[in-house]
Amino acid sequence: MTPGLLYALTGIALFALGLAGVILLRQTLRRILAFNLMGSGAFLVLVGLAQRGGVVDPVPQAMVLTGIVVAVASTALALALARRLAEDGHEDG
Amino acid sequence: MSLAFDALLALALLWSAWRSLATPDLTRAVVMFIVFGLLMALAWARLDAPDIALAEAAIGAGLTGALLLDALGAFGERRGGDRP
Amino acid sequence: MADTFLDPLPWLIILPLAWASLAFLVGEGRGGRLAVAGLAVQLALALILAVQVMAQGARVHAVGGWGASLGIDLLADGLSVAMLLLTQAVALPLAVYARAYFSEVAQTTFWPLAGFLLAALNALFLSADLFNLYVTLELLSLAAVGLVAMSGKPAQVDAALRYLLVSLTASGAYLMGVALIYGAYGTVSLAGLAPLVGADPPLITQLAAGLMLAGLLAKTALFPFHFWLPAAHGGAPAPVSALLSALVVKATFYMVLRLALGPFAALADDAAPLLGALGAAAILWGSWRALTTHHIKMLVAWSTVAQLGYLFLLFPLLEPGGAALRAGVMQAFAHGLAKAAMFAAAGVLMLSTGRDTLEGLAGVAGRVPVTLFAFALAGVTLMGLPPSGGFLAKWLLIEAALEQGQWGWVVVVIGGGLLAAAYVFKVLRQAFLLAPASAHFHRVPRAMEWSAFLLAAASVLIGLRATEGVALLGVEFGP
Amino acid sequence: MTGLEAPLALFLLVNLLAALIRAARGPTPADRMLAALLFGTTGVGVLLLMAHSREAVAMPLVDTALVLALLAAIAGVAFARRAWQAAGRDDDAA
Amino acid sequence: MHARSDRSPSGRFGLRGFLQRGALFTALWWVLAEGRADAWGIGAVSVLLATAASLALAPPGPGRLSAIGLLGFAAFFLAQSALGGIQVAARAFRPRMDLAPALVEVPITLPDGAARILLVNTLNLLPGTVSVGLRGDRLCMHVLDDRLPVAAEVRQVEARIARMLELPA
Amino acid sequence: MTPLEALSALLLLAGAAFYLAGTVGLLRFPDVYARLHALTKADNLGLGLIALGLALQAENPAAGLKILLVWPLVLVASAAVSFAIARRAHELGILPAGAESPAPPAPPPEGEARIMPPGDRA
Amino acid sequence: MNAPARLAVVGFALALAGALATAVLDLPAAAVDLPAAVAENLSTSGVEHPVTAVLLNFRGYDTLLEIAVLLLALLGMLAVAKPEAVAPEPSAADPMLRFLASVAVPLMILAAGYLLWAGAHRPGGAFQAGAVLAAAAVLLHLAGRLPAWASPSRMLRLGLVGGFLIFLAVAAALLAQGALLRYPPAHAGALILLIEAGLTLSLGLILAGLFLVLARRPASPRAGVGEEGKS
Known part of the structure; x- marks a missing residue:
């Protein structure tokens, strides 16, 4: 098994874990974490699967860089919304 | 040797991800998530993707971690305010 | 093209990005003028592009000059140009409306967000690359979430947060699909994928398509994923609700359609009965909830849930060159204009009465007759009465269903129309009641009333200009 | 290259994980925060060793180690200054 | 690093401070760029910005840095931190850990400011001590073994720092 | 193996040994302060030795x-981080193992000291 | 959510993971070989590092939109940030942190410059450099040297959108070359460097803003008042 394939499989597991988490968990912060896990899983699949032959592929690597930045942006916005609710006393974590 | 490294790292990734969702305490969850991010940086290094490893190290260790911990403080203040 | 610099296609993306960021830069006061000017130019560009595409056929713009699969392609065919036209046509009157609706302070947040939202829509309708579609999708979601939350009221922030979490989960599923597709085929270009996927796709492609479809449906708010929509659309400021209901949910529908017509054509048949059934359920449930709610904007928001159902009825009837596709696009177009008009009108009614319930509407007919007329006209489109665009859409749908002998859908279409009539008349009846002595009304800027009316009128009149619309859609679909 | 780099990287990873168990178990919040310190030292060490066991990306991974060394402190500092005061109460029972 | 005594933090910086810091960051840039010659364009800008930031964040005071003191301190530091590591390792591996941990407080004589911060940082890395808090002129530390002569060690580090910064000890 | 490589290998092995010591200390030491000792001293020394060992192999001086x-x-x-942790732990009243009295030589100022329940002791 | 529903979700996730894993194992090699195409066109892309070439040239359009995504997140956060919240008292920071900041921040600036330079021929580039700059700002804030953002001034707004506007202007200007973002090979390197430099600054500010806007909350009585603060 090449490292690429191994990490792709790990990514699949992370994605499934995150997906179940987003649906099942109730705390907002926890769901934000779960969504990030989903994203990380997808990133690992993107790069790992493309590099399963052992050849470095810059295209998915660039895509993942884009994806990471998008994930940070979304996380920050979600946290801002959750905190606004918490400040108004409507939400707990 | 490298397969053992990869397998161990993969297990560690899954373990920290699982703990960050399943642990009852939010602080622990966030710390485990930061650990997860840093392990991801190692995984990217193993995948010959140093660009992503760099970004993950900078964003995972620096920014997301700080954001989450800061948010934790904000939520905690509220929770703390509710109980003596 | 002789002069690529004047090619309208890339400018439809650059312009809104430019005025959105400039509106942020200049800050208070001047964003609105920039936006209206930019949108006027964009509408003109979209019209030019439509004429060009009708004359010369579908067109590809290779960003960076590389071409797929190394680079990213922009594609303008009949379907995408129709959606572009709808976007600019809805956005321009709404921009005029918003300038009157928002305070100066609110406008400083509204214009940049709205600009990025429109840029995301244009970029999405032109994109021919799975990963690029993901980026535009995220751009769209974050802009929409920001707009929903911008009032800062707890209920709105809560709705925005729910919307964001649904949206992020959906994007995650879509991204996973993209990752699998790239792994399997080594490309994310729609044109490049179509021949590779072929007639009998392997398991990985089916799973990828399933994940992407599920994500897109959640973002479109098709039943049973509609749970986030009423709160997000119903509670937002009226111009925001209008943009979201008229355009944003259509974007993900467009993507489903684009993928079903393109690379995943072989899989579309398998998913079609399910999509049709969900669509039918959405029509009935959404209409029922619209009929039973007591808040004006909630009524309009639930009506969106119902009207989205019609869009998905086209999938079981989809066949190349058939009436169903034209019906779907006509429905998207007519509903976009009508729903924008309806939310705009609802905003006026609420401003005028100072209340957000149906009961509060009593007597409003005498105060803002133009707006009420606009509401009624938009209602005509939703009900599907001739000569409106809605009528044409439903007629084409029934025609396609009859042709293929699928009678069930005809019943759903007609039933949905009757329910729409019921909830629209509920509003109108209330508005013509005598005002109670306690009621007092506020003045509403003329610009708001007339822009709502313009949108409503357009939703009816496109039914009369159907020939051109059908000709545009006749332009061969790419890739 | 001495041939020791890859095995030692594995060894350090095992060390890191063993130490993380302590950081995850607690019992005090401070023990958890040790995770941040651990990555400052052990994580950087793993990266440096990996850099030398993979010729193709050697120096870029040194850069990564450098960035990690610069930034690993931020999480720890944020923890101490922002998160802990509230978290302490919840964790104390654990 | 570039710790200075800032007994009179004036905020102004002379050419001397600028050149010293500039030279330091230029050397660091050379190391970062691995000596490549084509890097000096961006390098010059980065060095200037880093120098400016450094001067703004830690303005150089009138105190001077003794080169010999610095070398001596570095040698002392290296030797002591090796000793610290060995000591902790020895205790960790011993079957019966022979620890007598305690919190102790010792008075310090170094002036407020950079010198003290350097002291706290250094003590954190030296054998047997982790600083816990600094209050007034007293430093609270955790020691692994309170039978060791902690106070004497602190004196010694203080003297080294004072010599390096050319302070009256 | 050249002498330089041998030296490098030796340094790497020594570095790894100190990392191991740090981990063992982290797992065995009785309280948070003592664990900080393990991390700040043993691990840092381990990293220093490994960095030195690898630098010896570098292609050019700048890379080394x-x-x-x-x-x-x-x-x-x-x-800095260990100071932050230790200070916070101290402020929250976490006591070193074996310290019977809750009072360190000088208690922190009013409002800062918080005595933990016994269960919190490491 | 009740127990059967939870079980169903878990079961679904497991089934999905199983199906995906089955599909991924024994996958034949991809039909399109993009790495080869990237390598082939690298010489005309203006940079030597393939990932940077993809990020700013071959798929530069994605990157353009992605900066917009970041800007949007910040806009959304500014929209919901409470106007009355005030920045924490900057003077209450402890000297150890100030020391850390005064050592680390200049080094971070240097490292950001280095990463920007490195991006042209090896891993690095505007993202990483921007992220390091943002981390420097976060550290400064935590050390009490940088106030949280009340509302961005005109200059700050210019810094935030500047990089994006440069990128957009280059993209538009290059339309004259025949296509959006089509760099002439002779000038590609310089244009990419221009874009990256602008992006580094703007990305640093935006990413820092994600933290600094969030950090806007009233200073709690305990926050940041250590023993040192009183000495």
Whole structure:
């Protein structure tokens, strides 16, 4: 098994874990974490699967860089919304 | 040797991800998530993707971690305010 | 093209990005003028592009000059140009409306967000690359979430947060699909994928398509994923609700359609009965909830849930060159204009009465007759009465269903129309009641009333200009 | 290259994980925060060793180690200054 | 690093401070760029910005840095931190850990400011001590073994720092 | 194996041994302060030795110095973070193992000291 | 959510993971070989590092939109940030942190410059450099040297959108070359460097803003008042 394939499989597991988490968990912060896990899983699949032959592929690597930045942006916005609710006393974590 | 490294790292990734969702305490969850991010940086290094490893190290260790911990403080203040 | 610099296609993306960021830069006061000017130019560009595409056929713009699969392609065919036209046509009157609706302070947040939202829509309708579609999708979601939350009221922030979490989960599923597709085929270009996927796709492609479809449906708010929509659309400021209901949910529908017509054509048949059934359920449930709610904007928001159902009825009837596709696009177009008009009108009614319930509407007919007329006209489109665009859409749908002998859908279409009539008349009846002595009304800027009316009128009149619309859609679909 | 780099990287990873168990178990919040310190030292060490066991990306991974060394402190500092005061109460029972 | 005594933090910086810091960051840039010659364009800008930031964040005071003191301190530091590591390792591996941990407080004589911060940082890395808090002129530390002569060690580090910064000890 | 390589290998092995010591200390030491000792001293020394060992193998002096540069960075960071942890632990009233009286030589000012329930003791 | 529903979700996730894993194992090699295409066109892309070439040239359009995504997140956060919240008292920071900041921040600036330079021929580039700059700002804030953002001034707004506007202007200007973002090979390197430099600054500010806007909350009585603060 090449490292690429191994990490792709790990990514699949992370994605499934995150997906179940987003649906099942109730705390907002926890769901934000779960969504990030989903994203990380997808990133690992993107790069790992493309590099399963052992050849470095810059295209998915660039895509993942884009994806990471998008994930940070979304996380920050979600946290801002959750905190606004918490400040108004409507939400707990 | 490298397969053992990869397998161990993969297990560690899954373990920290699982703990960050399943642990009852939010602080622990966030710390485990930061650990997860840093392990991801190692995984990217193993995948010959140093660009992503760099970004993950900078964003995972620096920014997301700080954001989450800061948010934790904000939520905690509220929770703390509710109980003596 | 002789002069690529004047090619309208890339400018439809650059312009809104430019005025959105400039509106942020200049800050208070001047964003609105920039936006209206930019949108006027964009509408003109979209019209030019439509004429060009009708004359010369579908067109590809290779960003960076590389071409797929190394680079990213922009594609303008009949379907995408129709959606572009709808976007600019809805956005321009709404921009005029918003300038009157928002305070100066609110406008400083509204214009940049709205600009990025429109840029995301244009970029999405032109994109021919799975990963690029993901980026535009995220751009769209974050802009929409920001707009929903911008009032800062707890209920709105809560709705925005729910919307964001649904949206992020959906994007995650879509991204996973993209990752699998790239792994399997080594490309994310729609044109490049179509021949590779072929007639009998392997398991990985089916799973990828399933994940992407599920994500897109959640973002479109098709039943049973509609749970986030009423709160997000119903509670937002009226111009925001209008943009979201008229355009944003259509974007993900467009993507489903684009993928079903393109690379995943072989899989579309398998998913079609399910999509049709969900669509039918959405029509009935959404209409029922619209009929039973007591808040004006909630009524309009639930009506969106119902009207989205019609869009998905086209999938079981989809066949190349058939009436169903034209019906779907006509429905998207007519509903976009009508729903924008309806939310705009609802905003006026609420401003005028100072209340957000149906009961509060009593007597409003005498105060803002133009707006009420606009509401009624938009209602005509939703009900599907001739000569409106809605009528044409439903007629084409029934025609396609009859042709293929699928009678069930005809019943759903007609039933949905009757329910729409019921909830629209509920509003109108209330508005013509005598005002109670306690009621007092506020003045509403003329610009708001007339822009709502313009949108409503357009939703009816496109039914009369159907020939051109059908000709545009006749332009061969790419890739 | 001495041939020791890859095995030692594995060894350090095992060390890191063993130490993380302590950081995850607690019992005090401070023990958890040790995770941040651990990555400052052990994580950087793993990266440096990996850099030398993979010729193709050697120096870029040194850069990564450098960035990690610069930034690993931020999480720890944020923890101490922002998160802990509230978290302490919840964790104390654990 | 570039710790200075800032007994009179004036905020102004002379050419001397600028050149010293500039030279330091230029050397660091050379190391970062691995000596490549084509890097000096961006390098010059980065060095200037880093120098400016450094001067703004830690303005150089009138105190001077003794080169010999610095070398001596570095040698002392290296030797002591090796000793610290060995000591902790020895205790960790011993079957019966022979620890007598305690919190102790010792008075310090170094002036407020950079010198003290350097002291706290250094003590954190030296054998047997982790600083816990600094209050007034007293430093609270955790020691692994309170039978060791902690106070004497602190004196010694203080003297080294004072010599390096050319302070009256 | 050249003498330089042998030296490098030796340094790497020694570094790994100190990492092991740090981990053992972290797992065995009785309280948070003692664990900080393990991390700030043993692990930092381990990193220093490994960086030195790898720097010896570098192709050019600048690359070697760059590897060495990582060490002081980690030192500064870990000194600051360990101080932050220790101070916070102290402020929250976490006691060193074996300390019977809750009072360190001078208790922190009013409002800062919080005595933990016994279950919190390590 | 009740127990059967939870079980169903878990079961679904497991089934999905199983199906995906089955599909991924024994996958034949991809039909399109993009790495080869990237390598082939690298010489005309203006940079030597393939990932940077993809990020700013071959798929530069994605990157353009992605900066917009970041800007949007910040806009959304500014929209919901409470106007009355005030920045924490900057003077209450402890000297150890100030020391860390005064050592680390200049080094971070240097490292950001280095990463920007490195991006042209090896891993690095505007993202990583921007992220390091943002981390420097976060550290400064935590050390009490940088106030949280009340509302961005005109200058700050210019810094935030500047990089994006440069990128957009280059993209538009290059339309004259025949296509959006089509760099002439002779000038590609310089244009990419221009874009990256602008992006580094703007990305640093935006990413820092994600933290600094969030950090806007009233200073709690305990926050940041250590023993040192009183000495």
